[in-house]
Amino acid sequence: MARGATLMSKAWNSLVWLTIGFFVVNLLALIGAVAVNSFATRWLGTWFPPGYTTRWYFAAWDEFQLSDVLLVTMEVVLAVVVLSLLIGVPAAYTLARREFAGKRLVTLLFVLPLLVPPITYGIPMATVLYQLHLAGTMTGVILANLVPTVPFVILVMTPFIEQIDPKLESAARVFGANTLRVFLHVLVPLLAPGMLAAGLLVLVRTVAMFELTFLTAGPSSQTLVVALYYSVFAAGVRAGQSVDAMAMIYMATTLVWLFIALRFVDPTQLVTRVKKTS
Amino acid sequence: MPRAEGARQHGEFGEIRLDRVSRGFDGVMALQDLDLTIRRGEFIAFLGPSGCGKSTALNCVAGLLSLTGGSIWVDDRRIDELPPERRGFGMVFQNYALFPHMTVRKNIGFGLAMRGVPKAEAEARIDAAIRLVQLEAHGTKLPGQLSGGQQQRVAIARAIVVQPPLVLMDEPLSNLDARLRLEMRHEIRRIHQELGRSTVYVTHDQDEALSLADRIVVLREGRVRQIGTPEELYARPATLDVARFMGYRNVFEGELDHWQDGGQGERVAVRRHDLRVVGMPREALGSGRRAAVAIRPEDVLPGPEGEDAISGVVESVEFIGREYAATALTPTGLMLHFRSHQRLHLDEPVHLRAAPERVLVFAAEEGA
Amino acid sequence: MTIHVADHPPAAARPTLRRRMAAAGWDRTTLLVVPAALFVLLLFIYPFIYGLILSFEPMKGGAFSNYTAFFSDPYLYDTIGTTMWLALPATVLNMALAMPIAFRVRNLRWQRALTTILVIPITLGTVLVAEGLLTYLGPQGWLNRTLIELGLSSGPVRLTHNYWGVFLSLVITGFPFVFLLTLSYVTGIDPALPAAAATLGAGPSRQFRHIFLPLLVPGLAIAFCLAFVQAYSVFPSAVLLGAPAGPTRVISIAAYQAAFEQYDYSMASAIAMIMAAVQLVVVVAVLAGRRLFYRGPMGSGKG
Structure with a gap:
């Protein structure tokens, strides 16, 4: 019984942390995407742009x-x-x-x-x-x-x-x-x-x-x-x-x-x- | 289970044993190696200045803090790893911790509801508890509508209505004014005598501890300094710390003069400049030849001039009711607190004496 | 103000205006509140009342013709439902996320670092979040690439220029707000209360149900109202991230178009009033429910 309870609370804890992590990761990715794009020469269909520039x-x-x-x-x-x-x-x-x-x-x-x-x-x-x-x-x-x-x-x-x-x-x-x-x-x-x-x-x-x-x-x-x-x-x-x-x-x-x-x-x-x- | 036979309910026990209970915070030991056995019906006070570890000790017993060392036993059942809700102790908090959204009755009945006590029985027990703390007229009020003293009574009723084997009280009177504090002290004493519940009571006020407790545990810097009955602590504090805490306001150091066995036990004389006092040694006095003398103001009385008296002039006088509390300054610059039945005048010469059995001699503090 | 009271003994003389003002708490110091109050009256209350009156003075037709026009044109009245369908789920989701996270985080040492990260979307504002989401959620964006890479999806999931883009932007900008409010309510509860419940036999889940929840409900109701009202007035992200002509044509777009594309200020005011009324209805409903719960100090005793 006690063990079951701790297992439950551990699972719950991990779920909460996962949610926090998911939110923060997406938030940072959102900002990162803007940042990367602003320095990209051209960025289409790849993970990262082929070259970087400050001209934009x-x-x-x-x-x-x-x-x-x-x-x-x-x-x-x-x-x-x-x-x-x-x-x-x-x-x-x-x-x-x-x-x-x-x-x-x-x-x-x-x-x-x-x-x-x-x-x-x-x-x-x-x-x-x-x-x-x-x-x-x-x-x-x-x-x-x-x-x-x-x-x-x-x-x-x-x-x-x-x-x-x-x-x-x-x-x-x-x-x-x-x-x-x-x-x-x-x-x-x-x-x-x-x-x-x-x-x-x-x-x-x-x-x-x-x-x-x-x-x-x-x-x-x-x-x-x-x-x-x-x-x-x-x-x-x-x-x-x-x-x-x-x-x-x-x-x-x-x-x-x-x-x-x-x-x-x-x-x-x-x-x-x-x-x-x- | 022969022991369970005489028990009135599940809460009964023989004794609660704390075995080398310790708690550290980030490497700092707030409580170290507390050994204590609480007998059934006993009223124990944890006494000490703030930060001495007394609240830590209480929270460890309650289960609100986990131990970093040692163990806690109820008879032969180990409980220190149980969460607070499974220990079944009652607790009265310093700021009462009444549930602000529940009526007085709901607050008192909370523990019963959590234990699944049938409604009719719960109501009867709540009624009894409310009567015990004399709040019959306030059952449907919210805590916010009560005075401090009334809230205190609710907190006590809430803790005892579940008939816990042990009631824990964390400085329950510290938020009350002086008059109410005295009144509630009697109240707590009455309830304890009526119900006979084992109680652990945390306080920094030695009067509270002395008047309420069967035994007092004096703590300082996380360690036990002395455990004893109020009478023992009052008359025979084990260390200079405890003596100071027990109201020995006159503490001074001097040279160990000589030993003397006057038939009524060991006596020792301490010399400081030109004055000499005789007292009882309270601990092994090392070869260092320095000793500290502790005397209560109540035990220092003015009298006729004589060789055995300490002479000085009156520094201050304060009327404290039946008598005067005064201080005198000796020619060598020692300040003594004493009591007098007569009104004294400033700068008046006085000759002070204390009975040797009321003068305690300790080893001098190192570095002091 | 003339003061020659001393000439006339104060037999039955009424106290001077100054005295009467002072008795009501109005003295020179109190007057310091007047400029701010006037400012809010002139630039907030007056425009609101002006807008309300203007909405009953349509460019053509009778006094109520703006309102009848609004409620007879599905292109207009549908915006109420469209907005509700965005704002309500987003707010509920934010509340559902914020509660457990606030509980988890309240005693952490680096709570402040986390709250700082969570504050960022609030300060970036809705426009930047929308622009960021366009890049991040787009068909070529990192999110879709990750989903495809992990095999969770065969092709890019369409998350921009539709309902989901706006919904997600409402979550990202709204969650930190709800979270910070919830956190401040949760940490405002005296830790001795759950401790007391624990000593009386309540385990974590019953502490939550009997102590935390009843004490939190009033605060959560406020947080819900504020978050809902913010979400209901969603504007830039509905234009930039959504489909402003269709599924995310929210009520503020309708009001904006009336004012700045058709220059019909009367109609625009009417729509703004309808928007305010819908918000008011929800807020009043939630706050009425809140009355059923305890409201008062979150501490205990004299505190």
């Missing part, structure tokens, strides 16, 4: 005007990170420190944009931005991307601020610091690690945010991920390798930031902290 990267760079796209991406991402911290952190501070009438309603307001998928609210939002003649502009793209990132910053920062002892602020006040000074000399240094984490997460999410940018961007305000979509969509016109070269450039951008981010944060933070709020 140059081709992609010119064909897709990647220098412009990367510049736009950087500008959008930077603006989104800074603005979402500026708007989100004060709100998180209030939610962490104060009990007030309507707090539950406000919290719900901040959770909703994270629960509703971007494409669902993106279409009406894009419509409004078109009415305001903001769609197709950088401003429009930045505003659209802020919709999920501001609540995201709030939900990441609120528990972070909650665990900072409020007595530190009280102490600063008792010693005569005014609000601005409390903020600059006490809060900012204490909040810096949390803001760094939140900012990096927003950065990774914004680089990868397809739907909202896609719905609101014009030709001059595309980010990398949208340009990649268009190039895949128009595949056949372009060489598959140069599309994959672009995919590699995109992947490099997100992965670099992902690994930087993971030095500072717990991977589970990448998915929204719904547990805290529900």
Whole structure:
């Protein structure tokens, strides 16, 4: 009986590990296939391409005007990170420190944009931005991307601020610091690690945010991920390798930031902290 | 099976024997060579500071940790390789570990349900357990709706309702405030006296151990320092460690002066600068000529001036109820804790004495 | 705000607005929440309401003509079922995979390394996963070559530009999300609870059934809702990896086409509202079921 049970649990264990392994292997193969193809001279009907080249990267760079796209991406991402911290952190501070009438309603307001998928609210939002003649502009793209990132910053920062002892602020006040000074000399240094984490997460999410940018961007305000979509969509016109070269450039951008981010944060933070709020 | 005849149920046993029980974590021995025989109905306390291995020992008995050495026996049945669910012991956890999604009744009845006890009998036993811990009014509540003390009672009821041969308690009172702690201590004592279940109780509080246990196992750094009744430990700690833990707050070193056999057993004198105390040696005093003296504050009393008294001036006074707890500083810089029935003034000279049979002399600690 | 209360003794004077605000918890610090709240109201709530109203102001016909048009044209209303048929199985599979893996992994020392690998698909985003799958699953891709080499298949299995391509992309991008949520719920359960159950005689399977499962169900319901909602709004992979004109014509494609190919924002808003409504129905159903279970701290005692 006991032996049967251990045999069962061993079989179960192996099955679980096999599943994990299968998933990871396929994931790595998926990334590997893109990488190999982007360096392939020609790759048809063989395990590996006959020769390797870097020319697709140059081709992609010119064909897709990647220098412009990367510049736009950087500008959008930077603006989104800074603005979402500026708007989100004060709100998180209030939610962490104060009990007030309507707090539950406000919290719900901040959770909703994270629960509703971007494409669902993106279409009406894009419509409004078109009415305001903001769609197709950088401003429009930045505003659209802020919709999920501001609540995201709030939900990441609120528990972070909650665990900072409020007595530190009280102490600063008792010693005569005014609000601005409390903020600059006490809060900012204490909040810096949390803001760094939140900012990096927003950065990774914004680089990868397809739907909202896609719905609101014009030709001059595309980010990398949208340009990649268009190039895949128009595949056949372009060489598959140069599309994959672009995919590699995109992947490099997100992965670099992902690994930087993971030095500072717990991977589970990448998915929204719904547990805290529900 | 002659022994089984007198047993009231399957849980009865003669004794539980721990034989050189050891547990290491990554090469660090958290518990080493614990030998202990728990007799039926006995209340054993594992006492020691945090990290001494007492919780490790308890978890090894419970089966929540596997042993890295030694064995555990119930009479002649070896159990140390059984998983916890097949040992049938009851356990009370430090944070109670009540199932938050079950009512008080469901929590208490969980073990009975797992054992497949028929419904009617289970209900009756749950009722009895709830009465025993005086929670009659709270049966349908969830644990989250109870106070800390009430949760503690549920945890105890849950552990004993299955009539386990052995009840394990892991610092059950450490989350309660001082008043409740005292109250629950009496409660645990009452329940133990009522049911007579063998119990192993882990604590870092010597008062708890002294007041509850039949025997105390003092652990430090994973090793047993002493096993004895509360009276033995209180009066005759085996090592300086145990003495410190038992409230011998005055510990100082000196030169071994000379031996003296006063008819009431061995006596030994220790000299430190110009003062000299006589006490009872508690272990073989090596030829090193250095010895450590340990005295409880309660055994040091002020009296008239004399050659056998230690003189000093009052450093601090604190009223602790019936008497004053005070410290005095001798001219050579020794600080002594003592008790006084009279109010003392700071810097007032005092002359302190302790009866030789209350003064314990140990070998000096190496490197100290 | 004028403050000359001191002139009038506070006989029966109503407290000032400031005082009343303060009593409700609204002081200067609380006002810090206002910019963020306004922002979300303007760019999230307002567009939603605007879209809702716009959907009842069709380019032609009566107020409900968008909705009647949607539900009378199989090319449109079929998208609800098509999307459901993708999103529901993918979410269920992800949940079924995530649970045992989270249990297996929760006490591992290199848990963080594994979670990091699993996070990658989330950050790569749907577009890159779709592009990668096109190469990897294609008729000449590594997967098909392996299958043929191992003799598991005689010819290439068609996994792109059909249902399975989209389904697999939903699994790859959705699983890490479900897994991380499940893992955080599983690790949030006080390990003393299963230990207590064990000392009371519950073996591993009964610990799971009586302790873990009831405590996890509320969290799993949330994870299911989030994962389902994400999967239901599948868009880029349905276009790139699927057959967007046929078997994987999901509802978001219909909405997109209405808005950006026919420039019928009213119809597009109506479809977006229908999409939101379907998601809402599923979420409400799941959360209603969740009410039957215990919700509260996953710890024990005062914790």
